[in-house]
Amino acid sequence: MQEKNNDHNLKPFVSIILPCYNEEAILQTSVNNIIKYLESKSHKYRWEILIIDDGSKDKTGEMADEFNSQYDNIRVIHHPVNLNLGRALQTGFRHAKGDIFIVLDIDLSYSIEYIEQMADKLSETYSDIVIASPYMKGGQVIAVPFLRKIMSLWVNKFMRLAAQDKYHTYTGMVRAYRKSFIQTLNLKTKDYEINPEILYKAMILRARIVEIPAHLDWTEQNKYKGKRTSSIRILRGFFSGIMSAFIFRPYIFFLALGTLLMILSMYELIWLLYDTLSTLSQSHGLGSTFSSSLALQFKKNPQSFMVGGITFIAAIQVLSLGFLSLQSKRYFEELFHLGTSFKKI
Ligand SMILES: Nc1nc2c(ncn2[C@@H]2O[C@H](COP(=O)(O)OP(=O)(O)O)[C@@H](O)[C@H]2O)c(=O)[nH]1
Ligand SMILES: [Mg+2]
CATH class of the missing domain: 3.90.550.10 (Spore Coat Polysaccharide Biosynthesis Protein SpsA; Chain A)
Known part of the structure; x- marks a missing residue:
């Protein structure tokens, strides 16, 4: 050089x-x-x-x-x-x-x-x-x-x-x-x-x-x-x-946003699971099943299901974009390196 x-x-x-x-x-x-x-x-x-x-x-x-x-x-x-x-x-x-x-x-x-x-x-x-x-x-x-x-x-x-x-x-x-x-x-x-x-x-x-x-x-x-x-x-x-x-670093923006969305959706979904399980244990012996407790939860607060579900899907999509852009950046860098070495010879 x-x-x-x-x-x-x-x-x-x-x-x-x-x-x-x-x-x-x-x-x-x-x-x-x-x-x-x-x-x-x-x-x-x-x-x-x-x-x-x-x-x-x-x-x-x-x-x-x-x-x-x-x-x-x-x-x-x-x-x-x-x-x-x-x-x-x-x-x-x-x-x-x-x-x-x-x-x-x-x-x-x-x-x-x-x-x-x-x-x-x-x-x-x-x-x-x-x-x-x-x-x-x-x-x-x-x-x-x-x-x-x-x-x-x-x-x-x-x-x-x-x-x-x-x-x-x-x-x-x-x-x-x-x-x-x-x-x-x-x-x-x-x-x-x-x-x-x-x-x-x-x-x-x-x-x-x-x-x-x-x-x-x-x-x-x-x-x-x-x-x-x-x-x-x-x-x-x-x-x-x-x-x-x-x-x-195109991917960090996707990864940051995706991680944020994932944390949000996990927060919602874990609460929902917790509520469902606690309803299930309270109604023990009344013939209640997991799916009926879940249905009860859904009736009580459908918006949590919506928010949890949508943020989860969005998080997966944004994270995938992040990984894709990381891949394409790697390809670009390899090619650029190669191209420049050729030019130098
Ligand atoms: N060749 C060329 N030089 C430009 C152009 N626009 C700005 N410059 C030059 O770039 C330098 C910086 O421009 P300037 O207007 O001072 O930008 P600033 O310092 O960022 O506000 C100056 O020497 C300008 O003459 C352009 O379109 N073509
Ligand atoms: Mg200037």
């Missing part, structure tokens, strides 16, 4: 991947800041910037071309139409030339300092992915609108639950990737769910994934309110986030 660097004097080559859609309000300032920062680190890294203009309808494309004509190591790829974040990242991964890829949000809501922190962490820990993580201990979320903050926090908590407590930030885009790893990953998500998809597939392949605590700070971004529309809508993001949590 690791690329061997034969020449230890070679500086690592870092590709900054910038997916952009209608970012004319901030593109120039942000890219200039990134350039200044990278130039100050040029003793440490070789670098390039790859701007993916994803069919922007404003001046983003022209502005990016301007940078391209001024700098040899700034390249632009234009999608003729808006293909969405997932496709833009895939284009970036295909075309970047560095050994380390760093994806940044063009609004720089994660400070550019994380370029160095993530690149160094990737090398030091021999990992395949480093995540800038506001939701882990030491991380922070600053000036993000309340609703947005709460929803994002809960989506990530939910994913953490689904992924067996592995990591803290699943939806974040700002990460470092080892080229040799990310280029072998088969990705298919077109949209924002690409970020959890990458983690999920990396986990199947037992990749090394490391999180570093990060500050997600919208102070600057808030100044551009109105000029820049955050293209990621809150509610849509929330529901799609919850849905993509299912890819991690």
Whole structure:
């Protein structure tokens, strides 16, 4: 999985991947800041910037071309139409030339300092992915609108639950990737769910994934309110986030619900049995049978029979769905593993 660097004097080559859609309000300032920062680190890294203009309808494309004509190591790829974040990242991964890829949000809501922190962490820990993580201990979320903050926090908590407590930030885009790893990953998500998809597939392949605590700070971004529309809508993001949590462990949700229903039905049914048996023992000698006591119970409270019966059937069905999805997840993981190994050869 690791690329061997034969020449230890070679500086690592870092590709900054910038997916952009209608970012004319901030593109120039942000890219200039990134350039200044990278130039100050040029003793440490070789670098390039790859701007993916994803069919922007404003001046983003022209502005990016301007940078391209001024700098040899700034390249632009234009999608003729808006293909969405997932496709833009895939284009970036295909075309970047560095050994380390760093994806940044063009609004720089994660400070550019994380370029160095993530690149160094990737090398030091021999990992395949480093995540800038506001939701882990030491991380922070600053000036993000309340609703947005709460929803994002809960989506990530939910994913953490689904992924067996592995990591803290699943939806974040700002990460470092080892080229040799990310280029072998088969990705298919077109949209924002690409970020959890990458983690999920990396986990199947037992990749090394490391999180570093990060500050997600919208102070600057808030100044551009109105000029820049955050293209990621809150509610849509929330529901799609919850849905993509299912890819991690679809079965636990079925198993949890099924177990709950089973406990409920057992509670009802055991009480019914207890009542039936006690009626039977009280009327001992009166020629009463089990079935007549049961019939008596049914007459007294038919609703308990209904609730007990229906929850029992529902529990069995939901639990079976859980086992089925566990099976299909296993098949998928095996196939994905196999497919990826073929691709690596
Ligand atoms: N290529 C591409 N990039 C996008 C698209 N939507 C958003 N982005 C970029 O993804 C990054 C994050 O978007 P932003 O609106 O800041 O999302 P937020 O930080 O989650 O509110 C920015 O660099 C955007 O330009 C899209 O449809 N295509
Ligand atoms: Mg942003």
